[in-house]
Amino acid sequence: MKYDAIIIGGGIIGASIAYNLTKQGMRSVAVFEKNYISSGSTGRCGGGIRQQWASPENCKLAVKSVHLFEKLDQELGFDTEYYQGGYLLLAFTDEEVEQFRKNVVMQQGAGVPVRLIGVDEVAAKFPFLDTSDLKAAAHCRTDGHINPMLVNQAYADAAKRNGADIHLFTEVVRIVRDRDRINSVITADVRTFETGVLINAGGGFSAEVAAMAGITIPTRPQRHEILITEPLEKFMDPMVIDFHHHIYFRQTKHGSVVMGYGDPHEPYTHNIQGSLEFLKTMSLMITKVVPAMKKVKIVRQWAGLYNMSPDAQPILGKVPGVSNYYQAVGFSGHGLMLAPAVAELMAELIVTGRTSMDISDLSIDRFAGRTEFKLEKAVV
Amino acid sequence: MRIDKHPVLHFEKGRKVQFYFDGRPMTGHEGEAVTAALHANGVMVLSHSLKRRHPRGLFCAIGKCASCMMRVDGQDNVRTCILPLREGMRIETQEGKGRLK
Secondary structure: OEEEEEEEOOOHHHHHHHHHHHHOOOOOEEEEOOOOOOOOOHHHOOOEEOOOOOOHHHHHHHHHHHHHHHHHHHHHOOOOOOEOOOEEEEEOOHHHHHHHHHHHHHHHHOOOOEEEEOHHHHHHHOOOOOOOOOOEEEEEOOOEEOOHHHHHHHHHHHHHHOOOEEEOOOOEEEEEEEOOEEEEEEEOOOOEEEEEEEEEOOHHHHHHHHHHOOOOOOOEEEEEEEEEEOOOOOOOOOEEEEOOOOEEEEEOOOOOEEEEEOOOOOOOOOOOOOOHHHHHHHHHHHHHHOHHHHHOOEEEEEEEEEEEOOOOOOEEEEOOOOOOEEEEEOOOOOHHHHHHHHHHHHHHHHHHOOOOOOOHHHOHHHHOOOOOOOOOOOOO | OOOOOOOOOOOOOOOEEEEEEOOEEEEEEOOOEHHHHHHHOOOOOOEEOOOOOOEEOOOOOOOOOOOOEEEEOOEEEEEHHHOEOOOOOEEEOOOOOOOOO
16 A cells, blocks of 8 residues: 555644645545544643744744634534634733733734733733732733644544545554655554655654654653533633643633643653642642632543643754655644644645745754754743 | 431431522421432422533432532532531522533
8 A cells, every 4th residue: 555645643733734735636645543533632732722922933833823723614614613712821920021021022023913911901801810919911812722622523534535544543663764765654453554755743752753764853742731620601712821820721612611730840751640739739720810710610630742842842844864754743732723834834845845934943953953942931 | 308217227307497499498407418408398400401401300419410500609500419408598590501600
């Protein structure tokens, strides 16, 4: 069996690249997923869509993504629960306010309709928040959130309709490479598939996928924990992120509140066990920010992997020395929201060799010979 | 409906207290489950399903499901099957998913 393109990973990145490759005319495309659609990081993530980033590159990519998200349900024929309820970033210190002030200017320049709002306006518009220690907030009305599993499935189904093969429960265990070219992959059930190009969309396992092809990449998995509450009548429009308490939360269409806490000391491992410590910390932090949460019951908790890159920004494109290997990895917790733009640009790169928006800043070359990086700080 | 005598179990009953169900005064025993007091007063419908608004009665009776969620003294989503009755409690039928309060 021979494909023009093989994608490893059936999460949002793999599924959206598969769809865009078929859309841009590639005939035979296959996704290999070791479990099922959304079984990895996508199905475990918070579902936020945000254009407010600390670097212009991330902002531009996110703006492009939002334009695509706005038309996505229609294009894919699927109700993904995409909701542009806005996104609120909370500042609790003067340093954070100063940083937000700078970011907002940069973000507005990148086309993000964001503005800094005062505590009084926050209190009036978002009465569920405790604003007693708040200094200011940044609000972008076209940000929002989506159901990660539905949008992942929507892309996979659309790719399949366009002729792509989605191999579920099919783990790639070997990548056969001859000098600068990848020839084929071998699956756990000992089948060989030849390929024109190989795309690494391995998420939390991207470094392991690259290693099978003899390629070393600087991505590391890191557990992030998350929980969901009982459903409540709608009380909040925006997704809220708070870098001071390391938390984010949003209300789903169903009414449940999804919330996560990013432990700054979490080690880099593949562990995705839920912990009691998380439940305690999350409860403490959320009730500081939304006191009424004290009475709300938790339904379940889980965890997933961020695929961290050294500067917390994605690594896109080719690597030196291999002619037909591409990667879209290291999203560092914001792969879902960038997926529509990244997938379109990756497909352009693979099909035509060029991209309609410059993403060369996000190639792996940026790490060559460097040990210190400008970190994307707007991450929880 | 109330079981007063049981061949195995012994029920200790608290003193008689008044409470309110949707504004109507009722009596029950202090410390018994709110749902037990409601059943003794003939109230079997505790909530309604969210999609089709079908009536929901006592189901798990151990605080694990959502059948008995009611508004108690203004607080939504209270599991009345594991809530001890107190004097003057205001129990109300809750429509919808409950408000953040």
